[in-house]
Amino acid sequence: MTGKVNEFELIGRAFRRRMRFIHGLTRLGNGDDASIHAIPEHHELAISTDISVSGRHWPHDFPLQDAARRSVNAALSDLAAMGATPAWMWLGVMAKSEDDADQMGRGVAMALQSLEMELAGGDTVRASVDALSITVAGLLPQGSGMRRDAARSGEDVWLCGSAGLAAYGLQQWRQGAHGGRYVSAFRDVVPLLQEGARLRELGVECCIDVSDGLLADAGHIADASATALHLRLQDVPGFSELGRELGEDEASRYVLGGGEDYALLFTASSGFRQALQPFSKRIGECRTGKGVHVTLRGQAVTCAHKGYDHFA
Amino acid sequence: MTGKVNEFELIGRAFRRRMRFIHGLTRLGNGDDASIHAIPEHHELAISTDISVSGRHWPHDFPLQDAARRSVNAALSDLAAMGATPAWMWLGVMAKSEDDADQMGRGVAMALQSLEMELAGGDTVRASVDALSITVAGLLPQGSGMRRDAARSGEDVWLCGSAGLAAYGLQQWRQGAHGGRYVSAFRDVVPLLQEGARLRELGVECCIDVSDGLLADAGHIADASATALHLRLQDVPGFSELGRELGEDEASRYVLGGGEDYALLFTASSGFRQALQPFSKRIGECRTGKGVHVTLRGQAVTCAHKGYDHFA
Numbered sequence: 001m002t003g004k005v006n007e008f009e010l011i012g013r014a015f016r017r018r019m020r021f022i023h024g025l026t027r028l029g030n031g032d033d034a035s036i037h038a039i040p041e042h043h044e045l046a047i048s049t050d051i052s053v054s055g056r057h058w059p060h061d062f063p064l065q066d067a068a069r070r071s072v073n074a075a076l077s078d079l080a081a082m083g084a085t086p087a088w089m090w091l092g093v094m095a096k097s098e099d100d101a102d103q104m105g106r107g108v109a110m111a112l113q114s115l116e117m118e119l120a121g122g123d124t125v126r127a128s129v130d131a132l133s134i135t136v137a138g139l140l141p142q143g144s145g146m147r148r149d150a151a152r153s154g155e156d157v158w159l160c161g162s163a164g165l166a167a168y169g170l171q172q173w174r175q176g177a178h179g180g181r182y183v184s185a186f187r188d189v190v191p192l193l194q195e196g197a198r199l200r201e202l203g204v205e206c207c208i209d210v211s212d213g214l215l216a217d218a219g220h221i222a223d224a225s226a227t228a229l230h231l232r233l234q235d236v237p238g239f240s241e242l243g244r245e246l247g248e249d250e251a252s253r254y255v256l257g258g259g260e261d262y263a264l265l266f267t268a269s270s271g272f273r274q275a276l277q278p279f280s281k282r283i284g285e286c287r288t289g290k291g292v293h294v295t296l297r298g299q300a301v302t303c304a305h306k307g308y309d310h311f312a
Numbered sequence: 313m314t315g316k317v318n319e320f321e322l323i324g325r326a327f328r329r330r331m332r333f334i335h336g337l338t339r340l341g342n343g344d345d346a347s348i349h350a351i352p353e354h355h356e357l358a359i360s361t362d363i364s365v366s367g368r369h370w371p372h373d374f375p376l377q378d379a380a381r382r383s384v385n386a387a388l389s390d391l392a393a394m395g396a397t398p399a400w401m402w403l404g405v406m407a408k409s410e411d412d413a414d415q416m417g418r419g420v421a422m423a424l425q426s427l428e429m430e431l432a433g434g435d436t437v438r439a440s441v442d443a444l445s446i447t448v449a450g451l452l453p454q455g456s457g458m459r460r461d462a463a464r465s466g467e468d469v470w471l472c473g474s475a476g477l478a479a480y481g482l483q484q485w486r487q488g489a490h491g492g493r494y495v496s497a498f499r500d501v502v503p504l505l506q507e508g509a510r511l512r513e514l515g516v517e518c519c520i521d522v523s524d525g526l527l528a529d530a531g532h533i534a535d536a537s538a539t540a541l542h543l544r545l546q547d548v549p550g551f552s553e554l555g556r557e558l559g560e561d562e563a564s565r566y567v568l569g570g571g572e573d574y575a576l577l578f579t580a581s582s583g584f585r586q587a588l589q590p591f592s593k594r595i596g597e598c599r600t601g602k603g604v605h606v607t608l609r610g611q612a613v614t615c616a617h618k619g620y621d622h623f624a
Contacts, residue, residue: 027356028459031536033393033521034360034450036457039351044339048346049402049447051435081345090361092404092445123363133404133445135361138346145348147340209345224343 068107083200084138092133167258380419395512396450479570
C-alpha cells in the first residue's frame with residue numbers, strides 16, 4: 001500500500017531474465033519511471049491495451065503459461081490488424097503467487113521469442129486473481145495504418161485465417177479434451193503480423209482482427225464504414241470442416257459467433273484479387289446499405305449469435 | 313470468452329462520454345484495434361504502465377471514484393518524474409459491476425479534467441476484483457528525459473513536495489478517519505507535472521518520483537547512479553509536521569518508509585540552487601560511495617523501513 005519494492009525483483013526474475021531483446025529505437029529501457037522511445041521520421045506509433053483475466057479469457061484449469069502466451073499473441077493481433085511492426089510491450093501482471101507470476105513470465109517470453117519486440121516496462125502486484133494487462137506498440141509508415149472505417153461499397157470482403165475453430169476448441173477443453181486440432185486452435189493463437197504488414201504494403205485500407213466473432217467484427221466494419229457487408233458462409237475458412245464435424249447449424253454458430261481465432265477480416269477492391277488469393281479467402285462483398293448479411297449457398301442465414309458479452 | 317462486444321458500449325458510456333479531449337497528434341483515436349499517433353520531429357515518447365488493485369493500492373472501503381482518480385494521478389507522476397508532457401492514456405478496467413466501472417470512470421475523468429490528455433484506448437472486463445491498468449504516454453524533447461541513473465557525486469539532493477503525509481493519512485483512514493489534512497494527502501495525489509517539466513527545462517538530469525518511500529527511491533537513484541545519497545531528515549518537508557503530531561521516531565518511519573506522496577526526488581549541481589529554491593527543498597547531497605545514509609541533526613538514523621512489498 002505504501003510502495004512496491006519487490007515488484008522490481010520479481011519482474012526482473014520472472015520476466016526480464018527471459019526477455020533480453022532491446023529495440024534499436026529505445027532511448028531508456030525497463031527499470032526507470034517510464035521508458036523512452038524515438039520514433040523514426042515519417043512513421044507513426046500504433047498502441048493497444050488488452051486485459052486478460054483467468055476465468056474469463058481462459059478457463060481456470062488452463063495452464064497459465066499457455067494462457068499468458070495466448071494473451072500476448074491476442075494483443076499482438078491488434079497490431080497485425082493495423083499492419084504495424086511490433087516494437088515494444090508494457091506488461092501489467094496481477095498474480096495470486098510468485099509461481100503464477102513465473103508461469104505467466106514463461107508464457108510471455110515464449111510469445112515474444114521470435115519477435116524483435118522489447119519488454120519496455122511493467123508492474124507486478126499480488127492479487128486475488130491472475131490477470132495480464134498487455135500494452136503493445138508498433139511502428140507504421142505515416143498514414144498507412146489499416147482501420148475499420150475504410151470499407152467502400154463494391155469492395156470484396158476477405159478473410160486471412162479461419163473462423164470458429166478456437167471457439168469450438170474452447171468448448172472441447174471445457175468438456176475435458178486437452179489436446180487435438182481445435183484445442184490447439186484456441187491455445188496456439190498465431191497473430192498474423194506478416195500478413196497484416198503485407199496487406200498494408202499492398203495498399204489495403206480497411207482491416208480488423210476477428211476477436212469478437214466474425215459477425216460482430218464484420219458489424220464493426222459495417223458500422224464504422226457506413227456500408228453493408230454480405231458474407232457467404234460456405235466460403236468462410238473453417239465452416240466446411242466444422243460442418244463435417246458438427247453439422248452446418250452448429251458450425252455456423254461457431255463460425256459466426258465464436259471469436260478469438262484472430263483471423264484478419266478486410267476489404268479490398270477487385271484489383272487486389274490476384275495479390276490476395278495466395279494467402280486469403282474472398283468471403284463476400286460490401287454493398288450500399290448497412291449491417292451484416294449472411295447467406296449459405298444463396299439462402300439467408302439468421303444471425304442470432306452476436307458474440308460474447310463480458311458483462312452478460 | 314469468445315469476443316467482447318459490450319465492453320465497447322461500457323467504455324463508451326462510462327469513460328468516453330466524460331473524456332472528449334482529442335490530442336492534435338492523434339491520427340486514429342479510441343475505437344479501432346489500436347490508436348495511432350504522430351510524434352513530432354526531435355521529440356521522444358515516454359511510456360509507463362501501472363496496475364492499481366482494490367485492497368492493495370487503496371483500502372476496500374475507499375470510494376472507488378477517489379481510488380481511480382488517485383491511481384491516474386499516481387500514473388501521471390511517472391511522467392512528471394521524466395519531465396514529460398502528458399499526451400495519451402490507455403485504460404484497462406477490471407470491474408466487479410457496471411456501477412463500479414462507472415465510478416472508476418468518474419474518477420479517471422476527474423483526474424484528466426485539467427489536462428490536455430486523450431483517452432486513446434481501453435479494454436473493460438468484469439472480474440472478481442476492481443482494478444485499473446493505466447498506461448500513460450508523454451512527449452519529451454529529444455534526449456531531455458530525466459532518469460534515475462544520472463546522479464553525480466557532489467550534487468545536491470532535492471525534494472519537490474513532501475514525504476510521509478500520505479502514508480500517515482492511509483493509516484488514519486484505516487483507523488476510521490475519513491477526512492482531514494493527512495487523509496487528503498493520500499486521497500488527493502497531485503502529480504507534479506509542471507514542476508517536472510520545469511526541472512527538465514532547467515537541465516536537471518536525475519529525477520525519480522517517491523512512490524516506494526523516500527528511502528527506497530533514494531536507494532533506486534543511488535544504485536542506478538553508483539553513488540551514495542546522504543539525506544538530512546530534519547530538512548525533509550513533512551518531517552517537522554509529522555514529528556509534532558507523532559513524535560520524531562514515528563515521524564521518521566512515515567517519512568522514510570511511507571511512499572505514495574509522489575514528490576519528486578532529484579539531484580542537481582550547486583549552480584542550480586537559486587533556480588530550484590522557490591519550489592523545492594534541498595535535503596542532502598550525493599557523495600562517492602553507495603547506498604542511502606540518513607542523519608537527524610547530525611546523528612545517524614537507522615533505516616529499517618524499506619517500503620511496502622506487494623508480495624510480502
